[in-house]
Amino acid sequence: MELPKAVTKGDGRLFLVLFIALVFTLQGQNKIKLKNNDKISFIGNSITQDGRYHMILQSYLTTRYPDLALEVYNNGISGDVADGVLYRFEKDILSLQPDYAFLMLGMNDIQRQLYAEGIEVTQEILKKREEALAHYYSQTTHIVALLKEHAIKPIFLTPTIYDQTAKINQVNDVGCNDVGCNEALAKCAAHIKMLAKENEAPLVDFYDYLNEINHTGQQKDSTFTIIGPDRIHPGDLGHFAMATKIITSVFNPKKLSSIQINAPSNKIALASNCSISGLVSNRKKIKFDVTQEALPFPIPERFKEQKNIVAPLAINEEILKITDLKKGNYQLHIDSYLIGKFSAASLASGIDLSAYKNTPQYLQALEVFELCEAYHNINAKLRTIALIEYKNLKEYTGPDTAEGKRIYLDQELEKQHGKSWYSYLVKMCNSYFKEKPNEEELWKLLTTTRSSIQDKSQPKTHTYVVRKTK
Structure with a gap:
């Protein structure tokens, strides 16, 4: 939809109507409509291998679209990074011939040891952090290119959060100046949002959503966490929140x-x-x-x-x-x-x-x-x-x-x-x-x-x- 090049003061309502129409048009482009026998792959690290969020999503899709015989596959690997996905892509993912691939990486790609509690943040450490992020940007872009090359429609999931704000008895990987794993994951999330926009593909923003839930919960209880006791892996409620975020972001409930x-x-x-x-x-x-x-x-x-x-x-x-x-x-x-x-x-x-x-x-x-x-x-x-x-x-x-x-x-x-x-x-x-x-x-x-x-x-x-x- 092309907006008018010039809008006069009297055309304000028209502009608003056109703007709203544009927003809904773009939202419609980023929804998916499943077909019978569609195959869906979930690619990621330990959070995806755990798989509770896509187990919950599968129960929604099955009960809501009972006429569709969908195939849901777990392609998560604990501890994996973008390089690992590329290594196993052909045998582990492409062999299933999925129609859609939900992609979530980042938690391991940032190299959490570079943000370890008490670490001396030298120029060398800062350089390694930037190199890790640059590599993540490059390799996730490569994964998306492979998916599209094989006619697999990507659905982008920003990484989940590292909970560095809960007041719990667990090592907290936050370096000096309060720059820690979660700030690095914010950069990963920004990159994934950019990829989704460039590819006109659906986006599920776990990062902002889970941060918001955490912020709200911790205002009432400083020990609250939507993630879990290790600050990394969501529990039942975290996976439920993730599943419902996919439902409202990708489908038309x-x-x-x-x-x-x-x-x-x-x-x-x-x-x-x-x-x-x-x-x-x-x-x-x-x-x-x-x-x-x-x-x-x-x-x-x-x-x-x-x-x-x-x-x-x-x-x-x-x-x-x-x-x-x-x-x-x-x-x-x-x-x-x-x-x-x-x-x-x-x-x-x-x-x-x-x-x-x-x-x-x-x-x-x-x-x-x-x-x-x-x-x-x-x-x-x-x-x-x-x-x-x-x-x-x-x-x-x-x-x-x-x-x-x-x-x-x-x-x-x-x-x-x-x-x-x-x-x-x-x-x-x-x-x-x-x-x-x-x-x-x-x-x-x-x-x-x-x-x-x-x-x-x-x-x-x-x-x-x-x-x-x-």
Whole structure:
């Protein structure tokens, strides 16, 4: 859209209208519309290998778009940097032939040891910091070029934050003049924003969003952190915040459904994102069948605190409005479930069924989430194999046997003894030898679990009964 070259004072309103239109046009360009059988890759470091944020996102996509058989792949590697992604790009990522790739790097690329607590910030250290950032800029740009070369649409995620403001008992990598890891990550985030703009691609700004949540929380409680006790890796709530930020930034979330019925006239006034049949009503009882186009977005119990830190999502609104009922109280049943008791006035105003976690459609959605979690756990085993092979066995030239690899890895582990990551690496190596023999079966199980997710996400027809109580 081209704006007028000159706008007079009297054209102010026209300019405002055109400007708003331009903003919404650009926003529309940066949204994506998924197609059936689309493949989605998540590329990154340990936060992506952890994968809870894209597990939550997968549960949203599956319940909200049940007609799409989507394939979601974890391509995160713990401790990885842009160089590592380039090294494994063809075999680990391109081999999956993804349609979309969510890209998040930076936490390791900045070389956090250059910002270590108590470090003497010499000219040499400053130079190394700048070199690390310049290399990150260059290599992430290279990754994006490769994605586009292979017709993979990039979706840019700014890095998450390093929490250097929480008052917790954990080493804090902030050097002199309060310049630490988080300031370096701000520069990474600025670069990612620039790449998104240059490529006219979707952007998800984790960095500013998580900083904002942290700032708000720490004003009330200095020990609050949206990240975690190590200042680096988000916990459940952090991953939930990340998932919802993707939903609102990349997709076009809308309300789940809206129903409005006029009881005495037996008339359906509104049926949005659902279909209604078999309506029989009077001023004391209404019965009808509902088939929604989608299921609610499931939010398991362990994420219940999300309401205290993340803005409420309108995407789950499931409005039921019944007007002109006889005054009094009513029970709402969906199938055999008693959902709640409501006054005629509240039903006339409209109740939001998303607030009730006992509806059959919500319980079905929770089953979908459980399957997504099972899928996530299978992916985790495959990523353990990938982690060891793409990082720890990268230089291995011995025989392709478990015995040869075990000897090599034990020697490498001994070199890491005493490091903060030693116990994690020992655990990953042991898991590698446990899971590697099952690799082919794990890929098959991933496929069958994905099919189960698709089957379970299909909406069902439910019978609603609103009956006046005595």
